[in-house]
Amino acid sequence: MPQTNPFHSLVPRKLTDSELARSIRLNIEAELDAINLYAAHLDATDNEEAKAILRHVMDEEREHAALFWQLIARLDPAQAQHDRDASQKYRLITTGASHEEVEAVGEGGSVAEVDPELPKRLTVGSLRK
Amino acid sequence: MPQTNPFHSLVPRKLTDSELARSIRLNIEAELDAINLYAAHLDATDNEEAKAILRHVMDEEREHAALFWQLIARLDPAQAQHDRDASQKYRLITTGASHEEVEAVGEGGSVAEVDPELPKRLTVGSLRK
Amino acid sequence: MPQTNPFHSLVPRKLTDSELARSIRLNIEAELDAINLYAAHLDATDNEEAKAILRHVMDEEREHAALFWQLIARLDPAQAQHDRDASQKYRLITTGASHEEVEAVGEGGSVAEVDPELPKRLTVGSLRK
Amino acid sequence: MPQTNPFHSLVPRKLTDSELARSIRLNIEAELDAINLYAAHLDATDNEEAKAILRHVMDEEREHAALFWQLIARLDPAQAQHDRDASQKYRLITTGASHEEVEAVGEGGSVAEVDPELPKRLTVGSLRK
Amino acid sequence: MPQTNPFHSLVPRKLTDSELARSIRLNIEAELDAINLYAAHLDATDNEEAKAILRHVMDEEREHAALFWQLIARLDPAQAQHDRDASQKYRLITTGASHEEVEAVGEGGSVAEVDPELPKRLTVGSLRK
Amino acid sequence: MPQTNPFHSLVPRKLTDSELARSIRLNIEAELDAINLYAAHLDATDNEEAKAILRHVMDEEREHAALFWQLIARLDPAQAQHDRDASQKYRLITTGASHEEVEAVGEGGSVAEVDPELPKRLTVGSLRK
Amino acid sequence: MPQTNPFHSLVPRKLTDSELARSIRLNIEAELDAINLYAAHLDATDNEEAKAILRHVMDEEREHAALFWQLIARLDPAQAQHDRDASQKYRLITTGASHEEVEAVGEGGSVAEVDPELPKRLTVGSLRK
Amino acid sequence: MPQTNPFHSLVPRKLTDSELARSIRLNIEAELDAINLYAAHLDATDNEEAKAILRHVMDEEREHAALFWQLIARLDPAQAQHDRDASQKYRLITTGASHEEVEAVGEGGSVAEVDPELPKRLTVGSLRK
């Protein structure tokens, strides 16, 4: 029995900073869900016009996901730090490093020293200059 | 997250033409839902960076909705015909025309005379010349 | 365990303009979902009476989707602009144009020249003359 | 949009007669849900253009619900019999008749005498002559 | 992750007339969903005791659907009018009549002449005399 | 109506005995949900006709719940035993008896001795003699 | 896109008597859903330890369902009356009795004579002497 | 009750060991959801009989959660190890220990030395001797 909520997007009040961050995380989820939706349809059809449109739109959803990810890094600096550490941790985990080695990444503020060029992608601070 | 389905986007088989049209309609629904989501967040925050990103992304979702709408017009010519008749019907309905007057729009092939080649919607751009 | 919400459509308050636009987008989603529902049933039965009724009703849902789309163009002029650009972009995308070519459509106000009075979409019929 | 299913309307196989009846009942549910959706929006806005369109569309959904109800009466004759008995039962229930009196309606074949040819509901119009 | 709402049926306030009509439409949906549920189980079992109980209960759900339908006709006279026109439209649609012929049904007030007092549906029984 | 599944009630195969019992439990859930739905509407309206119909229908849903409960007792004898023990356990729990006293009810077959006429309600087999 | 509601079980206010009854009906639904869940898992595994635990837990859920059913009989005497009539109706329905015979059960106030004190259900055993 | 699935608990095939573990985790979720449901109702009523029953049932759901947790420890030894380490980690986290100190718990098999009797709770195998 369908029960469409006629009023699902009414604004109750202005968001706090923390609630805004949660809203943007939700938006990333929405973009990823859309990418999955279009990717699945691409896999399931041979219609060339449809595939061209799906590819175009899906690629812009990827851009959106990346932009919202940047915004989260601004709103949630702890996430930005994890983003900076992630490629090193990823390499360690996928090459069989021990749990301690993985956990040691980014501890003690030494990240910049250990891995100087890594934070570049998110040198959000300099952007603010 | 009631019981996340780990395998919700597996492709069961290639789509028929009719199933492809249904998939694209679903995609329009997803784009409209995203527009509503971002519009609601825009209404609920004063954070200027967030608003700039939300506006940029939301505008591209509008483009996506319009592109998928074009694709549906290709896949479902009956929808394209209704699109052609809609602005006239809209004007009649909102100015208090009778039910008969509204229903008469597009009947009798008169649209075909004005707009002979099919699918017309695809040449809407040329109309603007 | 079924949990029907007995009060899912109570009106909390009058809608703002932006909330009204979101409500109409939701209605388009509802119409598209209905079209998909009936189209799927049409594919799945050979009962001629049922097919006749399904076709009749489905066609009117297409009309509804087109009418709500017109209404959105009135409530959200940015969507109307994307609708105007969409057929040209569609053609470019499906014929392999570069990303820049696609993005260039509608930039520079050229559409405004061709189609000066606003809301243009409402006079789309006249464009066909 | 918890995990949009990309393939929610694929046709698994042709429907049996009983499954077709269940599908049409689902369609009535969808029409009633749409009526509720539009009625709620009508209550929540003063925008006259929006109200005109909502009224037009909502009225056609009422027609659709009535048409699908006719179709169910064809597919499920037991439902048609209950439809014939309903107005009398309704009057008895709302005027305080006993449970036995209500249950007695339609028993004993008396309806068949009054309304011999089947399916009767389909000739309801002629009754109005 | 199951999230049962412990308080899904709390009454927020008395319903308006329009909200009551929406509630009754929801109830019809619930009855149709139940009929579909029991009909599906009937199709799927050979246990004779279970079938007897399912048939008994399902038949009373049909009665409930018919009674709520009567109530909607009282609360929403526009629906009652569509109910009166539906059998004629159904016949036209399923015998290949044109769109104009179908739309002409019920126009011109002819039904009002045949059936002057309102709400007509309540005297449907007397029509059968 | 998040993505109406057009084919939600197709019968995949005949049910096993255990699956039939699960289906009937689901049906009890559906009946209880309906009772809650109608009871909530009764609390929320003063419309006397609506209340009369809601009371009539709700009472028959209670009957249905009771009938399906009987059927479960037939299909699941362990449930029937718990039904026989429940009134005694209920009395003990609500009068502050210890956990051991509650758990002792029905153990060792002593129930029949302590409470010989209690199982009557469910001596369904004898009823058939 | 998962959307877990972080606050799904906050208490809005004390329940009315009718709302308490609805809450307990919901709890019965939850117990029946759990029984179905565990029963399905029992059918699907041969792991003996798992089966022993599942059987133990499932049996206590049956007890819970029976206890909540007793509580509903206290809170909703009309349900208790239907429970008393159900075994007789069940027998009639499953042995082919007419609709009138089934409906006649419990009519005429005879139960009230046999079972004067309220709530009867709590002394259901003695009633059966 | 959006479109009750009549066949939601059919057994598709025997579970693998890993699937059985996933099923038991789902069962823990169901038990925790039930505890939350009953706890919320306890907070929301002053009816003493209802509170006594709710307390009794809720306490047994706690027992079920604990039993299923034991079963998971058997099926998923890595979870059992984390259970053994959890009280020490909990103490460290809540007393402000560094991330390294927390992560060091349980590494290198030193846990047994530091906290020899801790694993007792889950030396389920020895219990069986």
Add this chain to the structure above:
Amino acid sequence: MPQTNPFHSLVPRKLTDSELARSIRLNIEAELDAINLYAAHLDATDNEEAKAILRHVMDEEREHAALFWQLIARLDPAQAQHDRDASQKYRLITTGASHEEVEAVGEGGSVAEVDPELPKRLTVGSLRK
């Protein structure tokens, strides 16, 4: 028709102690759902990099589940008591002990003697000496 709630995680007010406990139970459910999600993906792929990341993340979710379980034991001492009794009950149930033997575990207050200081769970290891 997707209906994403844009504001699903707004904080309505500070939680009571009982509501906090319910929130933490919900969090355990979320962790178990995530473990199931990742475990299912592990079963379904041979991509070694993906498997390494999935194993790493899944193992930390197990730690989270264990930590939240500790927190529940602090917030809900009755759950802690059931945790202490569970391994003994598990052994009894899986070795065929009678219902009375199982229920006798933990009765008689002997745990309180062994384990006087609170919160016991945090010193659970020492209790076992």
Add this chain to the structure above:
Amino acid sequence: MPQTNPFHSLVPRKLTDSELARSIRLNIEAELDAINLYAAHLDATDNEEAKAILRHVMDEEREHAALFWQLIARLDPAQAQHDRDASQKYRLITTGASHEEVEAVGEGGSVAEVDPELPKRLTVGSLRK
């Protein structure tokens, strides 16, 4: 818990590469949903032990989101490219650059020159020198 599906995480078959990417996107959604869940609970309680545990767990979920994001960059190089362009686009959008300026980022293949070997994302740090 609308009808708990007992078998929601059964593995139907090995995933294709594209399906694996979709699964990992779903996992990011799950991690973001968990972060939102815990962040909301942190906002809603003053219990210091609970806050310490929530902070610890939430921070590891951020790490998981970052790790899965790395994995997506490996599985979907087009996403990696958008990640590389995102900080520049973010700066342009939030400082009022024109649509063309934003779209020009990353066009012209210059990225490919700077970053020839694939997958680039894994050496993202060096790219920025």
